Amino acid sequence: MKLYDTVITTPLLLGTAQYPSPAILAEAIKASKTEVVTVSLRRETADGSGEKFWDILQQSGCHILPNTAGCHCAKDAITTAHMAREIFGTNWIKLEVIGHSDTLQPDVFGLIEAARVLSEEGFKVFPYTTDDLIVGEKLLEAGCEVLMPWGAPIGSGQGLRNPDALRSMRAYFPDIALIVDAGIGRPSDAMQVFEMGMDAILLNTAVAKAGDPVLMARAMAGAVEAGQLAYAADPMERRDMAVPSTPILGLAELM
Amino acid sequence: MITIAGAGLAGLATAFEVAKRGRAVTVYEKGASLGANACSRFAGGMLAPYCEGESTELEVVTLGLGAAKWWADITPVTRRGTLVVAPNRDRAELSRFARRTEGHQMVSQSEVATLEPALADRFSQGLLFQDEAHLDPRAALVDLAQKAEALGVRILYDTPAPSDVDLDCTGMAADLPELRPVRGEMAILAAPDISLSRTVRLLHPRFPLYVVPRGDGVFMIGATMIESSSERQISVRSLSELLGAAYALHPGFGDAAVLETGAGLRPAFPDNLPRLTQHNNTLYLNGFYRHGFLLVPAFAAKAADQLTSETSHEYSRQRHSA
Numbered sequence: 001m002k003l004y005d006t007v008i009t010t011p012l013l014l015g016t017a018q019y020p021s022p023a024i025l026a027e028a029i030k031a032s033k034t035e036v037v038t039v040s041l042r043r044e045t046a047d048g049s050g051e052k053f054w055d056i057l058q059q060s061g062c063h064i065l066p067n068t069a070g071c072h073c074a075k076d077a078i079t080t081a082h083m084a085r086e087i088f089g090t091n092w093i094k095l096e097v098i099g100h101s102d103t104l105q106p107d108v109f110g111l112i113e114a115a116r117v118l119s120e121e122g123f124k125v126f127p128y129t130t131d132d133l134i135v136g137e138k139l140l141e142a143g144c145e146v147l148m149p150w151g152a153p154i155g156s157g158q159g160l161r162n163p164d165a166l167r168s169m170r171a172y173f174p175d176i177a178l179i180v181d182a183g184i185g186r187p188s189d190a191m192q193v194f195e196m197g198m199d200a201i202l203l204n205t206a207v208a209k210a211g212d213p214v215l216m217a218r219a220m221a222g223a224v225e226a227g228q229l230a231y232a233a234d235p236m237e238r239r240d241m242a243v244p245s246t247p248i249l250g251l252a253e254l255m
Numbered sequence: 256m257i258t259i260a261g262a263g264l265a266g267l268a269t270a271f272e273v274a275k276r277g278r279a280v281t282v283y284e285k286g287a288s289l290g291a292n293a294c295s296r297f298a299g300g301m302l303a304p305y306c307e308g309e310s311t312e313l314e315v316v317t318l319g320l321g322a323a324k325w326w327a328d329i330t331p332v333t334r335r336g337t338l339v340v341a342p343n344r345d346r347a348e349l350s351r352f353a354r355r356t357e358g359h360q361m362v363s364q365s366e367v368a369t370l371e372p373a374l375a376d377r378f379s380q381g382l383l384f385q386d387e388a389h390l391d392p393r394a395a396l397v398d399l400a401q402k403a404e405a406l407g408v409r410i411l412y413d414t415p416a417p418s419d420v421d422l423d424c425t426g427m428a429a430d431l432p433e434l435r436p437v438r439g440e441m442a443i444l445a446a447p448d449i450s451l452s453r454t455v456r457l458l459h460p461r462f463p464l465y466v467v468p469r470g471d472g473v474f475m476i477g478a479t480m481i482e483s484s485s486e487r488q489i490s491v492r493s494l495s496e497l498l499g500a501a502y503a504l505h506p507g508f509g510d511a512a513v514l515e516t517g518a519g520l521r522p523a524f525p526d527n528l529p530r531l532t533q534h535n536n537t538l539y540l541n542g543f544y545r546h547g548f549l550l551v552p553a554f555a556a557k558a559a560d561q562l563t564s565e566t567s568h569e570y571s572r573q574r575h576s577a
Contacts, residue, residue: 049438
């Protein structure tokens with residue numbers, strides 16, 4: 001899979017918040033086989049005071065995808081993106097513009113605005129968006145080459161709330177990297193994402209808040225692989241009734 | 256003579272343990288007074304091994320079980336347990352917490368009301384951790400210093416430690432490899448109309464809160480955990496999240512007075528567990544993270560054993576210099 005100009009082998013991106021300890025986070029990164037980790041740049045740490053923790057992330061050897069979590073308007077998100085570029089030396093930015101502090105759903109209007117500004121400035125924008133096709137289209141027009149639709153609200157672990165919308169996104173944007181971000185709770189949710197032909201998933205809470213995050217990271221890695229294989233294998237269609245898998249020729253018809 | 260750098264929680268507790276083993280101890284403190292540099296002044300003072308088990312290694316639970324008893328010999332310890340509640344829409348958090356901890360019993364709405372009348376009708380369920388306790392961190396540090404001095408420990412304020420000190424307990428100042436700061440922010444509120452007799456934890460996926468009663472209608476609320484070395488004052492965001500959560504626990508906190516806010520840096524290693532390590536001729540006790548009062552009894556005893564044992568450090572140093 002290609003994210004802008006970077007080729008990624010494991011289509012799983014991992015968030016780095018809420019782990020019991022950095023040591024467990026480092027192990028979970030390994031177990032998940034991820035190559036991209038996201039990190040949130042809070043205002044509190046914009047002065048570089050989070051350095052010790054970021055060193056741990058950089059030691060993982062993964063690509064760092066800074067995010068603008070906690071930004072509630074385009075202007076804040078743009079400022080945070082600038083700070084992230086300076087601190088992490090990357091022009092990748094996972095763009096979050098939060099519309100509601102309780103539901104954490106994206107403000108798609110602010111998102112498109114910020115995506116346009118940042119793309120013009122040379123950022124490679126990974127926008128966290130809804131599953132709305134038109135918003136997706138506008139984000140592409142704004143310069144994004146990747147879309148990150150939600151599966152369900154952030155941290156809810158509800159799985160895919162609207163698989164039909166995600167399927168139509170897949171059909172509508174066949175050549176765009178689609179990463180399902182937010183809402184994945186269990187490996188079965190992750191498998192479903194890949195079975196419908198999405199390119200990648202982004203996880204955080206599902207791994208970080210599991211009783212054993214490292215074990216869950218392994219389970220997710222397994223699900224990602226199984227889902228990808230299943231999509232490549234072209235699964236059978238569902239039917240409304242049983243279809244015998246053994247021939248019935250020669251059996252007595254008792255009706 | 257055993258020498259210790261740092262008259263914070265770890266330094267004083269180890270000095271006390273060494274003195275109990277009959278050895279002379281001097282503690283060097285660069286600050287002018289007790290606790291001036293100690294991050295424990297911002298601590299909750301919870302002795303809650305079972306609750307901590309939710310998000311930490313089993314070691315924290317087992318090593319922390321004896322903490323309340325150890326502290327009770329030094330300072331007043333309130334042994335009324337911990338009550339854990341969750342807002343009704345986050346009830347799933349309560350079952351998750353129950354699944355991942357031991358030493359608790361589920362209590363009903365009416366039992367919550369009996370335990371803490373102030374929370375009557377506010378929570379349909381709770382978890383009671385009967386065997387947990389809490390203390391007042393600042394009073395405890397003063398009491399610990401007094402007990403240590405009574406056993407002959409010398410504490411020298413305004414005095415930097417010599418470079419060949421036996422034990423270094425200087426927290427973030429120690430600059431050990433892998434040691435990192437985890438910023439914590441807290442507030443102290445006066446709410447004379449609210450009466451809580453035990454530590455209460457409010458579970459929330461984003462803004463978990465604990466409230467520790469300090470007596471006389473004073474409560475400590477905390478605490479954030481931010482991967483940052485910043486020592487600036489508490490941010491408005493953190494303060495509003497803490498106060499908002501306190502208000503959700505009991506609307507009476509809306510009328511409380513904010514007596515104090517604070518921000519400190521918890522020293523932590525990558526696994527968030529304390530370590531007793533030897534570098535050159537100095538032993539280091541550090542990395543207590545959010546478990547200072549809980550784990551210092553066990554680790555101070557360990558450090559004291561090591562400092563006073565036959566194959567001790569002083570002995571090996573003599574050998575070294577011979």
